[in-house]
Amino acid sequence: MDDPASFDRFAAAYDRFVSLQPGQNTQWVIGLGLHGERALDAGCGPGHATQRLAGQFDHVVGVDLSEPMIEIARRTRSRPNLEYRTADVFTIDDHGFDLVYSHTMMHHLPDYRAGLEHLKSLVRPGGTVAVVDNVCDWTPTPPRYIYLLGAWLGFPRQLRRLGLRDAWFEFRFWHSKPWLDHLASDRYLSRAQFREVYDEVFPGAQYDDVGFALAMRWTCAGPEAR
Template sequence: MTQSVDPRSFDGFASAYDRFVSLLPGQNTAWLLGLDPRGGRALDAGCGPGHAAAALADRFEEVVGLDLSRPLIEIARARRARPQVRYVVRDLFDLTDEHGFDLVYSHTMLHHLADYRAGLEHLKGLVRPGGTVALVDNVCDRCPTPPRKAYTWPALGNFPREIRRVGLRDAWFQLRFWHSRPWLAHLLSDRYLSRAQFRALYGSVFPGARFDDLGFALAMVWTAPPSGGAGRGLS
């Protein structure tokens, strides 16, 4: 799987993207927080504007939020600063940490990598013995890249419901964002794995992992062995 989009494409619409994510139910953190992760150190790889990193600050002594987009990290530092959180502008493959993390988390970032498997292996190498790897990424069973209407039509159909949920002003912003040229250009340059490909690839790197179907995405959770042996999926 090759990278099909500039990894810094979020730079041009970082503020709008932050507002968009802020309006999503659970800010894309519901599945992660449902695992009730807790511990000493956590990594959010591809943290964007910092929603998950800030939420993890209530459960971990130290959180590292990593992203390649400087504008998104600047937003995270300005709007979601926490004493326990350190936001870093860096490529994932440049991150090394001799102490390791009790939680390694990533949400819809891995499909941007030029070498998907290498990204998974790198994340696996960052988790401490007995720690948890929790990963979410978009999937598409019919084609690597969903068509434009897969995004715009649901946005139109959901508009009345979103008015009731967030109010007219924010619902109108959401609708315009879904139809905005930069966001659609980004989405239409993405290439996703199918569910079968996702399970096969992730399962080969994380044997025994548990998979949860989130509709738009698949999620995987895996516990590293305490010392040697095979890891397992959380039940």
């Protein structure tokens, strides 16, 4: 498992980094076109997706283990129908959510399958569980040079897209020791492993490949589906 405090060390920089990737944390789930009364964003970070979901649900709960991340979310992405909590996702015992959403959180958990089972327990019959998580088919933990090489190769494109100031910030973020240390602690499933474990927990799930990750959506048909 990742160090739970690792995001605390670069919360503000991470928030800016995500802000420079418009739609990466939100495009897929918003594109599902779901609406309802209650939604949960598990591992919400600084609240990018949580804020967007608040436009589609009456009440949205964003949960993250990092207090600095939650502080940023409350300060910059607050809405009347949003509630942010600093908590371990396993301690969430609210039930009956119309949507339970998680973006790139699952690989941080000490027990991947138990995390999926817990998310499943929180959705109401007729509701949806939607999960996006990183995958890598050739190694559970890509070496640091892969990220550094990607930053170098992508810099000209990002320079054209973002301009010098933001492109240089992003480039330096990819090279920062706290971020690289965090990435070195990640453990990703392969695409085949992802489908295997999700099919076991969510029979009949549907999948989308979003490049760096797989996205899964599953609708709870009723108590018997649990």
